[in-house]
Amino acid sequence: MVASRAAVPPFIRLVVRGSFPVEQDVKDAAHAAHAVDPSVLDGCPPTQNSRRRSLGADTVRGPLLRATSLRKPTTDTCAGAPRRQVCPATRRRTHTMMPGSTKISPPRKPLEPAHDRPTTPDIVPAATGIALSPGRAVMLPCLFAIAVAAFAVFTRSNATLVRTFVGAGIALVVWSAVLFASARRSNRTLVLEFAPRKQHWMQACAQGSVLLYWGWYVPLVYTFLPFVGVQLLFAYAIDSLLSWSRRDRYALGFGPFPVVLSTNLFLWFRLDWFHWQLAMIAVGFLAKELIRWKRDGRLAHIFNPSSFPLAVASLALLLTGTSDVTYGSFIANTQSDPPNIYLLIFLVSLPGQILFGVARMTLVAVVTMYTISLVYFAATGTYLFIDSHIPLPVFLGMHLLFTDPSTSPRSELGRICFGVMYAVLTTVLYVVLTAMGAPTFYDKLLPVPLMNLMVRRIDAWMASPWLSAVDPSRLGRSLTPRQRNVVVTALWAAVFVGMSAVQGVGDRHPGQYLPFWRKACESGVQRACTYTATLTNIYCQNGSGWACNETAILRRGRGESGDGEFTRACQLGFAPGCDNARQPGVAAASLRRGPPGAKDLPIVLRGTKPQLRERDLTRLYAIGCGQGWQELCVNPARAALDPPSPS
Numbered sequence: 192m193v194a195s196r197a198a199v200p201p202f203i204r205l206v207v208r209g210s211f212p213v214e215q216d217v218k219d220a221a222h223a224a225h226a227v228d229p230s231v232l233d234g235c236p237p238t239q240n241s242r243r244r245s246l247g248a249d250t251v252r253g254p255l256l257r258a259t260s261l262r263k264p265t266t267d268t269c270a271g272a273p274r275r276q277v278c279p280a281t282r283r284r285t286h287t288m289m290p291g292s293t294k295i296s297p298p299r300k301p302l303e304p305a306h307d308r309p310t311t312p313d314i315v316p317a318a319t320g321i322a323l324s325p326g327r328a329v330m331l332p333c334l335f336a337i338a339v340a341a342f343a344v345f346t347r348s349n350a351t352l353v354r355t356f357v358g359a360g361i362a363l364v365v366w367s368a369v370l371f372a373s374a375r376r377s378n379r380t381l382v383l384e385f386a387p388r389k390q391h392w393m394q395a396c397a398q399g400s401v402l403l404y405w406g407w408y409v410p411l412v413y414t415f416l417p418f419v420g421v422q423l424l425f426a427y428a429i430d431s432l433l434s435w436s437r438r439d440r441y442a443l444g445f446g447p448f449p450v451v452l453s454t455n456l457f458l459w460f461r462l463d464w465f466h467w468q469l470a471m472i473a474v475g476f477l478a479k480e481l482i483r484w485k486r487d488g489r490l491a492h493i494f495n496p497s498s499f500p501l502a503v504a505s506l507a508l509l510l511t512g513t514s515d516v517t518y519g520s521f522i523a524n525t526q527s528d529p530p531n532i533y534l535l536i537f538l539v540s541l542p543g544q545i546l547f548g549v550a551r552m553t554l555v556a557v558v559t560m561y562t563i564s565l566v567y568f569a570a571t572g573t574y575l576f577i578d579s580h581i582p583l584p585v586f587l588g589m590h591l592l593f594t595d596p597s598t599s600p601r602s603e604l605g606r607i608c609f610g611v612m613y614a615v616l617t618t619v620l621y622v623v624l625t626a627m628g629a630p631t632f633y634d635k636l637l638p639v640p641l642m643n644l645m646v647r648r649i650d651a652w653m654a655s656p657w658l659s660a661v662d663p664s665r666l667g668r669s670l671t672p673r674q675r676n677v678v679v680t681a682l683w684a685a686v687f688v689g690m691s692a693v694q695g696v697g698d699r700h701p702g703q704y705l706p707f708w709r710k711a712c713e714s715g716v717q718r719a720c721t722y723t724a725t726l727t728n729i730y731c732q733n734g735s736g737w738a739c740n741e742t743a744i745l746r747r748g749r750g751e752s753g754d755g756e757f758t759r760a761c762q763l764g765f766a767p768g769c770d771n772a773r774q775p776g777v778a779a780a781s782l783r784r785g786p787p788g789a790k791d792l793p794i795v796l797r798g799t800k801p802q803l804r805e806r807d808l809t810r811l812y813a814i815g816c817g818q819g820w821q822e823l824c825v826n827p828a829r830a831a832l833d834p835p836s837p838s
Contacts, residue, residue, distance in 0.1 A: 320384040320440065325374035328381035328435060329367040331443075335428035336363030342421045346462075355466045356421070363428045370436055381435050386442040390547065390596070395448035397539040398456060398591055401532075408529040408801070411521070415459060418468070422451045425469050429476045437480065450475050453497035453591060457584070457636060458504060459518040467516075471500040486647060487601070495595040498639035505633040514630045523632035527583035528801050533696045537687050540590040541680060548676040549594040551603060551663075554683040555610030556589045557581060561695050563618050573711050573719050574702040576621070578799045580695050585617055588635040598643045603664045603675075604653040605646070612642055703798035705730075706819030726799075731756060733802070735794040736765025737787040743771065748779035764790060786822040787815075796820075 340360025346352035374381060402419075406412030426447035434441040451472060460468040479496040508514050526532065544550035564580040567573075576582050581589075593599070593613050600606050616638035624631045652658075659665070667675060691697045701707045705726055711719030724745050730738030739760035743753030754775055760768025767783035774782070787795050792811040793803040796818060805811055815823035 320382045322380045322382050325371045325379060325381060328374070328383065328441075329371045331383070331441075332367045332370075332428045332431045333364055335424050335431070336360045336367065338424045339363065339421055339428065342417075345417070349462060351463045352465060355469070358466070359425060359469055363425075363432070366432050366436075370432060374435070379439060382440045384440055384442045385444070387444040388446070390543070391445035391449055393543050393546065394591070395445055395452055397543060398449060398452035400539045401536060401587065401591070402452060402456060404529055404532070404535055405526055409525045411518075411525075415455075418459075418462075418465065419451065419455050422455070422468065422472050423447055426451050426472050426476065429473055433476055433480045447476075450497045454501060456587060456591065457519075457522065457632075458501055459522065461516055461518060464516045467504065471504050474500040474503060484647075491597065493598065494640050494643045495593070495598045498592055498595075498636065498643070501636045502640045505636045509629055509633060519632045520630055523582075523584045523630075526587065527579075527799075530698055532583060533586060533691070533698070536587055536590050537684075541684075543594075544680045544683070545673075545676050547596040548603075548672070548679070549596055549599070549606070550676065550680040550683045551606040552594050552599060552610040552613070553589050554679070554686060555607045556593075556614045557586070557690070557696075558686065559611050559614035560585070560618060561690065563614070571716065571718075572714065573708075573716055574700075575618070576702075577722065578702040579700050584632060585635045586696065588617075589613065592635065593639045593642065598646065600646050600649045600653070602650050602653050602662075604658060604662045605650045607663070608649055608653060609642060609646070612645075613638060616642070698800070701819075703800065704818040705795060705798070706821075710819070730791075730795050731759065733794050734763060735787070735791040736760040736763030736768055737785070737791040738795060739763060740765055740768040740771065740784070743768070744779050744782050744784065747777075747782065764788070786820075792823075 337360060340357050343353040343356040346356065373379075402412065402416075406416065430447055431441050431443070454471055454475065458471075460466075460471075475496040478494050478499045479492040482493050483490050484493055485491075508517065508519075514520070529535075540553070544553065560581050564575050567575040574580070576585075589610075593609075600609050617634050620634040620637055621631050624634060653662070667678065670678065687696070689695075694700050705723065708719045708723045708726065712723045724742070727738050727745065728742050731742045737760070739756045743756030743760065746753035746756065752775075754772065757768050757772035761772050765785070765788060767785045771777070771782045789808055789811075792808075792815060793805065796811060796815050797803050798818070803811070803814070805814070812823045812825070
């Protein structure tokens, strides 16, 4: 580009007493994380000024700011180029600001290959920045720290929580003080940018929708929401301190939201151990900032910032046998309680799938796990995951955990492989954890970091000429990347509708209900007998006299007494239980049984869902008959006249 110096009008620009102006070149800012000399990008050899800029594109030297009138901008000339050619790396854009702060031009993201642009998350809107003195800059993390510490006022009845919040606040303030001293000693000017990125707020909206809908039916979730809020404050403090400790710019946006919300969709520590919840958030941001590699010519974080701390915490809890300090089992067992929760997760994930092209991973992961479940059922007559083909927490992970576009493969075939890996590894971990007698809710959390480490290798493998024949990118080459995402998402929508119709996903599944497992037990499947006894005992604990009577008969059949369960059945008003309680030592075959009574039906007909609210006896009998309770496939009035018969 040929520029005439005489054509440049005079203008006012803020500069720094020091080596170079406050305003950084747009390419300097875009490549700040990589220490790339921007003049090289334009075919110009580095000059003395560009070498200084390459030491840190975001670094602003000089203790004071002053307004200076410049009639002609200072430019560098490319060595070996025509006299009037100006290297783009030396062009400046500035704005006049009030003394004490400087508005920084937003960095422009370098162009990427066309096939990558719609499927990567680096959609950076125009950002505005303000240069601040170290004292003013550290006020931001200090405010977050004070807010975290102030939470102790609302939890003063719990001394452990008070220590947790006050300690976290003090640690953040100390870090802020160290940052202030370091920045002031080196005459740094810290820049605060406002950069709300689309991928962050879209993911946060999807995750928040699931969290709020789940809480509408499970009250404890809403009780825990204030603790989610304090984690957000802590996350913003950590994020800002980490950014300013390693560079001069901090982009304030919605970045902490998806990290915190995703973490809280899968694991909570109990309140007496809440300091580990904050530790998980800190580990996520530290891993994102410190554990990086070069990918596609730029530095990028390796691990998903929410899945990495979840996996680390899961591994630590498994190794120490301390899963009871978390609400992990409660989360896994109650996330499927709300009606139509599968549909909600599917719907709130659609915008991100269209924008970032991650529907390929979700589609393949769901189909792979469904296929594994069908094969297991055909081989054993029971369901691998007990009450579903795809457990709800795993289905949630397939949409909102492992699908982070920044830490997944770039190629279409690579993302398909990624989805298959997640389904297979999750299934393998479920089987292993079950065999170990460990909680199985870790199955969906442990594989993701390992998969993140493999993404570059997966893309390399999928680029092999041997796989070109099955590469889906060969199809529809005339479509734009966004159109391809829409087509794949539409295909996933069709698959979801079809699976819902055949109970592959959704609220109703045969494995949820006791009759299926009783029938499988009668067929000689030991796994079914074990689960039948477990589920029946749960119903007894929930207040079903019929279930207590059945539990006692099962125990008597194993040579145990069962007298305590008979007594409880009698206390709950189940008449056959009273008769059996008066016959200690009688063989199980001679004990009395009967159909569930009106008080039992809302409990035993719930399956693995919450207790039914329905109380109409005719309607309850119809529900039970539909679930496979043959003794309920009669008119309830007639059933009341028929006395229970011995087993």
